[in-house]
Amino acid sequence: MADPNQTGGSDNQKVEQPSRRKFLVQAGYAVGGVIVGGALGSLIRRDKKTETAPGASPGEGAAEARNYNRALMFFNQEQLNIVSAATERIFPADDAGPGALALGVPFFIDHQLAGEWGFNSREYMSPPFFAGEKEQGYQGRLKRREMFEIGLREMENHSQTKYTKGFTELAPEQQDEVLRAFESDEVKLTTISASGFFKMLRSSTLEGAYSDPLYGGNADMNGWRMRAYPGNQMSYTDVIDKDFAVIAPSSLQDHLSAH
Amino acid sequence: MAKTLPKTDVVVVGVGWAGGIIAAELTKSGLNVVGLERGKERKTEDYFMVHDELRYALRYELMQDLSKDTVTFRSQEKVRALPMRQYGSFLLGEGLGGAGVHWNGQTYRFLPYDFQIRTKTIERYGKGKIPEGMTIQDWGITYEELEPYYDKFEKLTGISGEPNPLGGQRSADYPTPPMKKSPALSLFNEAASKLKLHPYMMPSANLSQNYTNPDGISRGACQYCAYCERFGCEYGAKADPVVTVLPVALKTGKFEIRTHSNVRRILHKGGKATGVMYTDSTTGEELIQPADIVVVTSYVFNNVKLLLMSGLGKPYDPASGTGVIGRNYAYQVTKGNAAGFFEDKEFNMFAGAGALGVTLDDYNGDNFDHSDLKFIHGAAISLSQTGMRPIANNPVPGGTASWGAEFKANSVKYANRFLSVGGQGSSMPFQHHFLDLDPTYKDAYGDPLVRLTFDFEEQDRQLAMYVSNRCADIMKEMGANHIDQLKSLGPYEITMYQSTHNTGGVVMGASPDTSAVNTYAQMWDAENVFVVGASAFPHNSGYNPTGTVGALAYRTAEGIIKYRQKGGMLV
Numbered sequence: 001m002a003d004p005n006q007t008g009g010s011d012n013q014k015v016e017q018p019s020r021r022k023f024l025v026q027a028g029y030a031v032g033g034v035i036v037g038g039a040l041g042s043l044i045r046r047d048k049k050t051e052t053a054p055g056a057s058p059g060e061g062a063a064e065a066r067n068y069n070r071a072l073m074f075f076n077q078e079q080l081n082i083v084s085a086a087t088e089r090i091f092p093a094d095d096a097g098p099g100a101l102a103l104g105v106p107f108f109i110d111h112q113l114a115g116e117w118g119f120n121s122r123e124y125m126s127p128p129f130f131a132g133e134k135e136q137g138y139q140g141r142l143k144r145r146e147m148f149e150i151g152l153r154e155m156e157n158h159s160q161t162k163y164t165k166g167f168t169e170l171a172p173e174q175q176d177e178v179l180r181a182f183e184s185d186e187v188k189l190t191t192i193s194a195s196g197f198f199k200m201l202r203s204s205t206l207e208g209a210y211s212d213p214l215y216g217g218n219a220d221m222n223g224w225r226m227r228a229y230p231g232n233q234m235s236y237t238d239v240i241d242k243d244f245a246v247i248a249p250s251s252l253q254d255h256l257s258a259h
Numbered sequence: 260m261a262k263t264l265p266k267t268d269v270v271v272v273g274v275g276w277a278g279g280i281i282a283a284e285l286t287k288s289g290l291n292v293v294g295l296e297r298g299k300e301r302k303t304e305d306y307f308m309v310h311d312e313l314r315y316a317l318r319y320e321l322m323q324d325l326s327k328d329t330v331t332f333r334s335q336e337k338v339r340a341l342p343m344r345q346y347g348s349f350l351l352g353e354g355l356g357g358a359g360v361h362w363n364g365q366t367y368r369f370l371p372y373d374f375q376i377r378t379k380t381i382e383r384y385g386k387g388k389i390p391e392g393m394t395i396q397d398w399g400i401t402y403e404e405l406e407p408y409y410d411k412f413e414k415l416t417g418i419s420g421e422p423n424p425l426g427g428q429r430s431a432d433y434p435t436p437p438m439k440k441s442p443a444l445s446l447f448n449e450a451a452s453k454l455k456l457h458p459y460m461m462p463s464a465n466l467s468q469n470y471t472n473p474d475g476i477s478r479g480a481c482q483y484c485a486y487c488e489r490f491g492c493e494y495g496a497k498a499d500p501v502v503t504v505l506p507v508a509l510k511t512g513k514f515e516i517r518t519h520s521n522v523r524r525i526l527h528k529g530g531k532a533t534g535v536m537y538t539d540s541t542t543g544e545e546l547i548q549p550a551d552i553v554v555v556t557s558y559v560f561n562n563v564k565l566l567l568m569s570g571l572g573k574p575y576d577p578a579s580g581t582g583v584i585g586r587n588y589a590y591q592v593t594k595g596n597a598a599g600f601f602e603d604k605e606f607n608m609f610a611g612a613g614a615l616g617v618t619l620d621d622y623n624g625d626n627f628d629h630s631d632l633k634f635i636h637g638a639a640i641s642l643s644q645t646g647m648r649p650i651a652n653n654p655v656p657g658g659t660a661s662w663g664a665e666f667k668a669n670s671v672k673y674a675n676r677f678l679s680v681g682g683q684g685s686s687m688p689f690q691h692h693f694l695d696l697d698p699t700y701k702d703a704y705g706d707p708l709v710r711l712t713f714d715f716e717e718q719d720r721q722l723a724m725y726v727s728n729r730c731a732d733i734m735k736e737m738g739a740n741h742i743d744q745l746k747s748l749g750p751y752e753i754t755m756y757q758s759t760h761n762t763g764g765v766v767m768g769a770s771p772d773t774s775a776v777n778t779y780a781q782m783w784d785a786e787n788v789f790v791v792g793a794s795a796f797p798h799n800s801g802y803n804p805t806g807t808v809g810a811l812a813y814r815t816a817e818g819i820i821k822y823r824q825k826g827g828m829l830v
């Protein structure tokens with residue numbers, strides 16, 4: 001059962017938990033008189049007046065709405081700047097739509113590194129550690145947050161050595177050169193694999209562009225909008241056998257507010 | 260000292276599909292069953308926020324915690340096995356319902372050929388067709404004998420489908436009609452028909468309509484929500500043990516589920532099990548659950564681990580090919596496919612369901628002539644529409660850079676202009692592919708990890724290329740402007756997701772020399788121990804495994820009830 005206290009914020013004093021049966025009947029989820037179970041059954045129904053949760057996307061009316069999620073949990077400012085510049089090269093703004101920066105990707109990565117993923121907490125990190133074959137996968141002892149610290153520092157070192165400038169001050173083409181040198185392992189690092197770090201940077205960029213905005217990226221669902229992805233929808237029963245059509249996206253926050 | 264609990268009739272180790280079916284059938288027959296599951300409780304209400312690709316598909320919310328237990332892997336005996344530290348090739352289930360919570364629901368029957376693969380291959384092509392080291396064997400049971408149990412599993416789960424024109428005989432139609440056909444499915448269907456192939460709607464546990472099963476359990480129709488594979492179903496539409504067999508077992512009042520219970524040994528004396536020893540992971544306490552019958556349903560890896568740790572059954576020795584526990588590990592060859600890019604067509608691939616697709620078996624089993632081919636068996640070829648979620652699906656035509664401006668432009672352009680036709684390739688066992696205990700790495704309880712020794716063989720490389728070419732034929736007919744396909748099947752890598760269709764290790768058969776269990780999953784070496792799951796498959800077919808796991812579980816339940824009355828070996 002979802003714990004009402006966990007929804008946080010100050011707007012949930014009026015949480016009301018209707019009987020599951022009542023809700024399912026109202027929602028029409030009954031099969032021949034038998035109630036069919038579903039997550040819908042336990043939804044916390046909010047008072048209509050409190051439907052919009054705090055921190056809702058700026059553009060949506062409330063001029064005073066501020067995004068308090070845009071602060072740092074892990075990176076220092078220099079790291080944030082390098083990540084911002086690098087991810088924007090990996091996923092640049094163009095005619096189709098925003099790039100990594102505008103989508104909030106650097107904040108997404110920062111927040112991820114501060115949590116479970118950054119600590120590799122659900123992965124096997126026990127010794128002994130041996131270098132293996134490529135097919136055996138990651139065998140290092142370092143956690144993702146440590147790899148990021150090292151990787152970013154080495155990008156900076158490489159930029160200084162090669163161009164006598166910091167990564168963020170390089171021309172875009174030079175930044176691409178640096179990234180390519182990491183991608184191809186042309187840069188040799190002792191503690192981590194340069195290409196392994198690049199891969200992680202690339203995949204977390206895409207995660208930040210397209211994950212639910214709740215994680216700090218995909219700002220205002222503009223990543224989804226760019227590729228006509230509808231996000232979280234309750235049902236496609238009516239469109240599954242129809243030709244492609246654009247559906248306005250919806251987020252998990254919309255889902256929470258609506259129920 | 261471990262504390263000993265009151266005795267029960269039956270203890271079930273692991274509560275997924277296999278354990279759930281056993282629990283439901285045995286409690287209905289009046290037996291008392293204790294289910295020990297090492298993960299946590301699960302219920303449909305947990306999936307309120309389930310449409311979250313990052314959390315469920317990429318951070319593996321519902322899967323086994325690898326920090327506590329994983330496997331080690333090496334391509335061959337000369338290589339040092341190293342732990343699978345992060346997820347890749349397959350995703351292990353944990354918690355009530357096991358992997359049945361986050362499966363797709365593609366529910367096939369194997370072909371009659373599968374059950375007599377050795378006999379039938381030799382009959383048609385001669386002994387020389389089976390290469391050195393390939394240890395295929397008949398299953399000790401025929402398709403016809405297993406058919407009634409397939410029917411039971413399909414009625415339990417309410418499979419939506421239409422008969423496979425090239426499949427085995429059926430005693431009844433699928434309980435519900437096929438799923439809806441999307442434009443992409445129709446395109447594949449028409450192209451395949453033009454090529455004189457035999458497409459049919461993929462048998463689906465997602466439910467095309469509301470359904471009440473023979474146990475009286477009702478589920479609503481699938482909403483094509485596209486968060487299915489790797490996700491739990493927030494509607495309870497997808498057949499999963501938690502919404503089907505477990506409530507039936509619990510309603511009898513004879514089923515007790517204990518979660519957070521990690522079983523570590525099967526206790527036995529004089530060739531018979533006396534119960535199991537497990538650790539309560541919330542307290543660290545060691546407990547003994549005595550039972551008359553022990554049923555092991557903890558998936559391929561843990562089934563093998565428990566038997567080896569308990570000294571039950573003869574461990575497999577790859578050098579001589581003798582012994583049975585760990586023998587005939589097999590997998591699935593999934594890389595034989597073709598990707599198509601369309602310039603002026605967009606598809607609603609953001610929508611979908613775990614088992615929405617069209618399949619054909621013209622190149623599966625022995626449905627085609629292998630005389631001039633350097634492999635046996637084949638693959639089911641499908642176009643499936645499981646929902647192209649945006650983080651994991653950024654296909655770009657071959658030659659496109661993998662990041663930067665060109666990548667971004669193409670990935671956005673083709674996001675809805677991409678279709679893929681793929682083969683689910685069968686996997687044959689070899690003498691040097693096996694499971695045993697790792698000498699170095701340990702789980703959270705200090706027990707060894709299971710060690711997997713496996714690689715692709717010439718059989719797999721030939722099969723994958725052949726299947727990829729057939730997929731490309733169909734994709735061409737579908738009118739794709741650009742087609743990318745497999746160039747060659749490289750080595751097996753544990754880093755890339757292929758499928759959670761691991762098989763073998765405790766295989767069934769007619770002889771104790773080449774099998775660990777008989778066709779009721781009863782151990783040759785311990786008559787009151789039953790080991791159920793894909794671990795019993797002597798090889799893996801060109802399909803997903805769970806239809807066959809379910810059928811074998813029903814047959815085992817029947818066997819256990821018989822055993823309870825009469826005792827002794829059932830075969």
Ligand SMILES: Cc1cc2nc3c(=O)[nH]c(=O)nc-3n(C[C@H](O)[C@H](O)[C@H](O)COP(=O)(O)OP(=O)(O)OC[C@H]3O[C@@H](n4cnc5c(N)ncnc54)[C@H](O)[C@@H]3O)c2cc1C
Nearest residue numbers: 273275276277297353357358359363364365522557803805
């Ligand atoms: C993403 C995904 C998609 C899939 N899609 C399909 C599909 O479309 N069609 C298909 O046929 N198959 C599919 N599968 C495979 C399918 O999920 C499995 O074949 C099936 O669920 C196996 O059931 P099982 O009961 O044998 O094992 P599991 O479901 O793995 O259950 C075993 C249980 O045992 C527990 N356990 C393990 N060790 C211990 C221990 N020592 N003590 C106590 N408990 C223990 C585990 O926690 C687990 O809950 C898919 C799998 C995945 C991961």
Ligand code: SF4
Nearest residue numbers: 481482484487492497
């Ligand atoms: S696609 Fe259908 S069966 Fe799968 S999770 Fe969504 S509603 Fe459930």
